[in-house]
Amino acid sequence: MKKGKPTIHDIARSLEIDSSTVSRALSDSARVSKKTKVRIVEKAKELGYQRNMIASNLRTNKSNTIGVIVPRISRQFFSRVISGIEETAYKGGYDVVIGQSLDTIEREKNLLQTFYSSRVDGVLISISMETTSFEHLEAYKNHGFPIIFFDRPCNVAGCTNVLIDDFKASFDSTEHLINEGCKDIVHFSGPQNLELYRQRAKGYMEALKKYGIEIRDHYIFESNLMQEDGEASAKKLLKLANVDGVFSANDVAAIGAMKYLKSKGIRIPDDIAFAGFSNELISEVIEPSLTTVNQRDVEMGIAATSLLFEQIKNKSGKIQQKEMLDPELIIRNSSKRKSTI
Amino acid sequence: MKKGKPTIHDIARSLEIDSSTVSRALSDSARVSKKTKVRIVEKAKELGYQRNMIASNLRTNKSNTIGVIVPRISRQFFSRVISGIEETAYKGGYDVVIGQSLDTIEREKNLLQTFYSSRVDGVLISISMETTSFEHLEAYKNHGFPIIFFDRPCNVAGCTNVLIDDFKASFDSTEHLINEGCKDIVHFSGPQNLELYRQRAKGYMEALKKYGIEIRDHYIFESNLMQEDGEASAKKLLKLANVDGVFSANDVAAIGAMKYLKSKGIRIPDDIAFAGFSNELISEVIEPSLTTVNQRDVEMGIAATSLLFEQIKNKSGKIQQKEMLDPELIIRNSSKRKSTI
DNA sequence: TTGTAGGCGTTATCAA
DNA sequence: TTGATAACGCCTACAA
Numbered sequence: 008m009k010k011g012k013p014t015i016h017d018i019a020r021s022l023e024i025d026s027s028t029v030s031r032a033l034s035d036s037a038r039v040s041k042k043t044k045v046r047i048v049e050k051a052k053e054l055g056y057q058r059n060m061i062a063s064n065l066r067t068n069k070s071n072t073i074g075v076i077v078p079r080i081s082r083q084f085f086s087r088v089i090s091g092i093e094e095t096a097y098k099g100g101y102d103v104v105i106g107q108s109l110d111t112i113e114r115e116k117n118l119l120q121t122f123y124s125s126r127v128d129g130v131l132i133s134i135s136m137e138t139t140s141f142e143h144l145e146a147y148k149n150h151g152f153p154i155i156f157f158d159r160p161c162n163v164a165g166c167t168n169v170l171i172d173d174f175k176a177s178f179d180s181t182e183h184l185i186n187e188g189c190k191d192i193v194h195f196s197g198p199q200n201l202e203l204y205r206q207r208a209k210g211y212m213e214a215l216k217k218y219g220i221e222i223r224d225h226y227i228f229e230s231n232l233m234q235e236d237g238e239a240s241a242k243k244l245l246k247l248a249n250v251d252g253v254f255s256a257n258d259v260a261a262i263g264a265m266k267y268l269k270s271k272g273i274r275i276p277d278d279i280a281f282a283g284f285s286n287e288l289i290s291e292v293i294e295p296s297l298t299t300v301n302q303r304d305v306e307m308g309i310a311a312t313s314l315l316f317e318q319i320k321n322k323s324g325k326i327q328q329k330e331m332l333d334p335e336l337i338i339r340n341s342s343k344r345k346s347t348i
Numbered sequence: 349m350k351k352g353k354p355t356i357h358d359i360a361r362s363l364e365i366d367s368s369t370v371s372r373a374l375s376d377s378a379r380v381s382k383k384t385k386v387r388i389v390e391k392a393k394e395l396g397y398q399r400n401m402i403a404s405n406l407r408t409n410k411s412n413t414i415g416v417i418v419p420r421i422s423r424q425f426f427s428r429v430i431s432g433i434e435e436t437a438y439k440g441g442y443d444v445v446i447g448q449s450l451d452t453i454e455r456e457k458n459l460l461q462t463f464y465s466s467r468v469d470g471v472l473i474s475i476s477m478e479t480t481s482f483e484h485l486e487a488y489k490n491h492g493f494p495i496i497f498f499d500r501p502c503n504v505a506g507c508t509n510v511l512i513d514d515f516k517a518s519f520d521s522t523e524h525l526i527n528e529g530c531k532d533i534v535h536f537s538g539p540q541n542l543e544l545y546r547q548r549a550k551g552y553m554e555a556l557k558k559y560g561i562e563i564r565d566h567y568i569f570e571s572n573l574m575q576e577d578g579e580a581s582a583k584k585l586l587k588l589a590n591v592d593g594v595f596s597a598n599d600v601a602a603i604g605a606m607k608y609l610k611s612k613g614i615r616i617p618d619d620i621a622f623a624g625f626s627n628e629l630i631s632e633v634i635e636p637s638l639t640t641v642n643q644r645d646v647e648m649g650i651a652a653t654s655l656l657f658e659q660i661k662n663k664s665g666k667i668q669q670k671e672m673l674d675p676e677l678i679i680r681n682s683s684k685r686k687s688t689i
Numbered sequence: 690t691t692g693t694a695g696g697c698g699t700t701a702t703c704a705a
Numbered sequence: 706t707t708g709a710t711a712a713c714g715c716c717t718a719c720a721a
Contacts, residue, residue, distance in 0.1 A: 012491070014714055025692050030716060040690060055491065060466040061406045062714035065697050070402065072445075072466075081431050086422040093421070093448060102462060104413075105446045107434060121443060125401040125413075150353070150396065262633065289633045292603065355698055366708045371700060381706060403698035406713050 013054040022050055033058065064126070072102040073315060074122035076132040078110045083287055084304050085133065088157065091308020092131060099316055101128070112137040119147060129153035129315045134161060136231075139200050153318040157311040158302070160202045167318065167328040169311040173203055176300045176334035177210025180282040181254050183298070183336060185218050187344045189252030189280055192220075194227045195240050195264070197256045207256045207284065232256060237263025244279075245271070251279055252342075258283035258290045258299055265293070265341070281341040295340035303332040354395040363391055374399065405467070413443040414656060415463035417473040419451045424628055425645050426474065429498065432649020433472060440657055442469070453478040460488060470494035470656045475502060477572075480541050494659040498652040499643070501543045508659065508669040510652040514544055517641045517675035518551025521623040522595050524639070524677060526559050528685045530593030530621055533561075535568045536581050536605070538597045548597045548625065573597060578604025585620075586612070592620055593683075599624035599631045599640055606634070606682070622682040636681035644673040 015033070019026040024043065032039045032047040039047075050056075064070045075092055077085040089105060096103045104127060108115040115135045122130055132154060134144075141163045148154055148165055157169040184192055194211045197204035212222050228243060230236035237260035244250050244264070255261035261283035265275055275281055275295055283290060283299040290297035310330050318326075356374070360367040365384065373380045373388040380388075391397075405411045416433055418426040430446060437444045445468060449456040456476045463471055473495060475485075482504045489495055489506055498510040525533055535552045538545035553563050569584060571577035578601035585591050585605070596602035602624035606616055616622055616636055624631060624640040631638035651671050 015716095016714080026714090027693080027716075028691055030714095031691090034716085038690065043690085055487075057461065057465040059406075059714055061402055061411065062697090063716075065400075065402045065406050065699090066714080066716045068697070079431070080421070080434070081424070081427040083422070083424075086427050090420070090422050090448070102445060102466065103447070104443060105434075106444070107431070120398065124398040125443065146396075287629075289630045292630045292634050294635050357698080367698090368700080368709075369707055371698095372707090375700085379706065384706085400698055403713090404700075406697090406715090407699045407701085409713070 012059070013051075013056045014059065015056075017054060018047060018050050018056060021054075022046060068126075070126045070128055071100060072104055072125075072127045073312070074118070074127040074130040075103055075105045076108055076115060076118050076122075076130065077105070078133060078135055079107050080105065084158075084285055084302060087304035088133075088308040088311075091305035092312045093308075094305075095309045095312035095316075099312075101316075108135040110136040112143075116143050119143065123147060123152060128319050129155070131155050131157060131311050131315055133158045136198060136201065153315060155311050155315045155318065157307055158203070162202060165327050167314055167326075167330075169307055169314060169330045169332070171300075171302050171307070171332045171334040173206035173334075174210040174213070176284070176336065177207040177254065177256075178214045179210075179334075179336045180284070180298070180300060181211045181214035182217070183338065184252040184254060184280055184282055184342060185214065185220070187252075187276070187280055187342055189344075190220060191247075191249045192226070192252035192254055193240075193244055193247070193250050195232065195237065195253060195255035195257075195260045196227050196229045197232045199229060204256055211254050226250075230260065232260040234259050234263035236260050237265075238267045240264055241267040253279060253281050255281070255283045258285045258287040258297060261297060261299075261341075262287075262289065262293055265297070276340065276342050276344050280344055283341075286337060291339070298339045298342035299337050301335040301337055303334060306332055353400070354397045355400065356397075358395060359388060359391050359397060362395075363387060409467075411467045411469055412441060413445055413466075413468045414653070415459070415468040415471040416444055416446045417449055417456060417459050417463075417471065418446070419474060419476055420448050421446065425499075425626055425643060428645035429474075429649040429652075432646035433653045434649075435646075436650045436653035436657075440653075442657075449476040451477040453484075457484050460484065464488060464493060470496070470660050472496050472498060472652050472656055474499045477539060477542065494656060496652050496656045496659065498648055499544070503543060506668050508655055508667075508671075510648055510655060510671045510673070512641075512643050512648070512673045512675040514547035514675075515551040515554070517625070517643075517677065518548040518595065518597075519555045520551075520675075520677050521625070521639070521641060522552045522555035523558070524679065525593040525595060525621055525623055525683060526555065526561070528593075528617070528621055528683055530685075531561060532588075532590045533567070533593040533595055534581075534585050534588070534591050536573065536578065536594060536596035536598075536601045537568050537570045538573045540570060545597055552595050567591075571601065573601040575600050575604035577601050578606075579608045581605055582608040594620060594622050596622070596624045599626045599628040599638060602638060602640075602682075603628075603630065603634055606638070617681065617683050617685050621685055624682075627678060632680070639680045639683035640678050642676040642678055644675065647673055 015026045015029040019029045029047050032044045093103050106118040112135055155167050160168050160170055196208045199205055215222050228240045241264035261281050283297050286299045286301045290299050356367045356370040360370045370388050373385045434444050447459040453476055496508050501509050501511055537549045540546055556563050569581045582605035602622050624638050627640045627642045631640050
C-alpha cells in the first residue's frame with residue numbers, strides 16, 4: 008500500500024482512464040457512462056477513497072461550512088440554539104464550526120478572523136457582552152461576508168437579526184405579575200449597554216404604565232445577572248417596603264434571589280411572586296417552579312441558519328432583515344398567587 | 349476594487365516582488381529581509397489580506413482542526429467536556445468542529461466520514477448508545493487516523509480512552525449510602541450493552557458484597573435513564589418491601605424518581621436516600637439537593653485533547669492508552685441521614 | 690462519452 | 706535574500 012491517502016489519480020491509474028472522468032463519476036455527473044461509473048465507484052470503495060474536501064473546497068471556493076460564535080457553549084440556551092443550527096445545516100449539507108467568545112471581544116475578533124480565513128461560507132453570531140461597537144463586524148460585512156446575528160441584536164445597517172421580541176415577553180411577564188395581584192414589582196435588569204436588556208426593562212416599564220403603576224428607578228436593579236447577583240439583589244430588595252413581585256431578566260438571578268429569600272422565611276409566591284427569563288432546565292425543578300419565558304432556542308437556530316443560507320445563495324447580502332420569534336410565557340408556581348380552587 | 353479576496357499575488361504584484369517572498373514574509377520566515385517584510389506586512393494590512401487557510405491546508409496537508417463527536421451537545425456533561433476541548437485546542441492553535449450523533453450509529457458514521465474527508469487532524473468521540481460494534485471506527489484507525497475515545501469506553505485494541513473510574517465512583521457512592529445506614533439499596537442501571545453502565549452496576553454490587561449485603565437481581569432496574577424511566581422505577585420500587593436507598597446511574601433518573609416519591613409523601617433521605625451520577629446543574633438545586641458524582645467533564649476534555657495532540661504529533665498512533673480520571677463524590681442532602689448535630 | 694490542460698492559493702525546493 | 710517553478714488534489718472548460 009502506498010503511504011498517502013488515495014486520490015482520484017490512484018483510481019484513474021488503476022483503471023487506466025483519466026482522473027477527470029473519475030472526478031465526474033464521483034460527483035455523479037451525467038457525462039460518464041453507467042459502466043465506467045460503476046467501475047470507478049467500485050474501485051473507489053476498494054481503495055477506501057474519500058474525497059479530499061480541502062482540495063475540493065479550494066477549487067470550488069466553497070467550504071460548505073458555517074461558523075457559529077456564542078458566548079459559551081455550556082449555557083443551555085445556546086446549546087439548544089446550536090442544536091437547531093446543526094440540524095438545519097446538516098440537512099442543507101453543511102458542516103458547523105463552533106467557537107465560544109467567553110463574552111470577550113478579543114476572542115470574538117479572533118474567532119471571526121479564523122472563520123474568515125478558513126473561508127467558512129458564513130457566520131452566525133451572538134455577540135459578546137463586551138461588544139458595544141461593531142466596526143470589526145461591519146468590516147467583514149462590507150467584504151461581502153455573510154453574517155447573521157441572533158439573540159443579541161446588532162443595530163447596524165445591513166445586519167440581519169433573529170431575535171425574540173424581548174419587549175413583548177417582558178411586558179407580558181410583568182402584566183402577568185400584575186394580574187396576579189402584584190403592585191410593587193422590582194426588576195432585575197442586565198447591563199444596560201446591551202440592547203437586549205434595555206428592551207426587557209422597557210417592557211417592564213410599559214406594563215407598569217399601562218396599569219397606572221408608578222415607575223420607580225430604585226426598583227430597577229442592574230447587574231450581570233449571575234446567581235450571586237440575584238442573591239445580592241434579594242438582600243437589597245428586603246430593604247424596600249412592600250415589594251410583592253420580581254421580574255428578573257434571567258432565570259439564574261431569579262433563582263439566586265429565591266434561594267436567599269426562602270432561607271429568610273419569605274414565602275414564594277405568597278409574599279413575593281417571581282418571574283424569570285430563559286427557561287433554564289433548573290427553573291422547572293426548583294421549588295416553587297419558576298415562571299419564565301421560552302426564548303424559542305431551537306427555532307431561533309433554525310431560523311438563523313435558514314436566513315444565512317438565503318444570504319449565501321442570493322449573494323444579495325445587503326438586505327437588512329429582522330426575524331422576530333414569538334416568545335412564550337410559561338406560567339409556573341412562583342407566580343401563581345390566586346387560589347386555583 | 350477587484351472582486352475576489354486578495355491573495356499573496358496581489359500583494360506581490362503591487363510591490364513588484366515575487367509571491368514566494370510574500371509567502372515567506374507572512375509566515376515570518378528568517379529568509380526575508382526585515383525591510384521587505386515590513387513592506388509586505390503593511391501592504392497586506394492595507395489590502396485586507398487574510399491567508400486562505402484552505403489553500404494553505406491543502407499544500408501542507410494539515411487542517412489544524414480537530415473533530416468532536418458527542419451524542420448531544422445540549423447535555424451539560426458534554427457541553428462542559430467540549431469547553432475543555434475547545435480551550436485546549438485554542439491554546440494549541442487548533443480549531444474545533446463539533447457534531448452530534450444524537451445517539452444513533454448512522455449519524456456517527458456520517459460525521460466520521462465528513463470529518464475524515466475534510467481532513468481534520470484527528471477526532472475525539474464519545475460513542476453513541478447504538479454503537480456496540482466498532483468496525484467503522486477500526487477502519488479509520490487502521491488508516492492511521494487519530495481517534496481518542498472519551499467518557500464511553502471503546503474496548504478495542506489500539507484505542508486510547510479517557511474515562512473516569514466508573515467502577516470506583518459507583519462503589520464509593522454505594523458505600524456512602526451504606527454508611528448512612530442503608531441496607532436495601534436499589535440500583536437504577538443503564539443499558540447493559542454499554543461498558544459504562546456495566547461498570548457502574550459492578551461498583552454497586554462490589555460495595556454490597558464488601559458489607560455482606562445480599563445482591564438481589566430484582567433490585568437492579570435497567571432502563572434508558574430518562575426522567576420518565578426514573579418515575580417508572582420509583583413506582584416499581586414501592587412494590588418492594590423496605591427499600592431505603594437508591595443508587596442511580598445518572599441524575600436524571602434519580603430526579604424523576606425523587607419527584608414521584610415526594611408526591612407520594614415519601615421523605616428523602618429519611619425514608620429513602622438517593623445518590624445519582626453526573627452532577628447535572630439541577631441536582632444542586634432540587635430539594636433535597638442530590639448526592640452525585642462529578643465526572644470531571646472539563647478535565648476530561650483537556651486530557652482527551654492533549655492525548656490527541658500527542659497522537660497527532662508522534663504519528664506513532666498505535667499505542668493504546670487509558671487515562672483514568674478520579675471521580676469525585678459530591679455528598680448532598682438526598683443521602684445525609686445521620687443527624688449532623 | 691472521455692481526455693487534455695490549466696488553475697484554485699499556498700508552500701517547498703531549487704537555483705540565482 | 707530573492708525568484709522561478711512545481712506541486713498539493715480536485716474541478717471544469719474545451720477539445721476530441
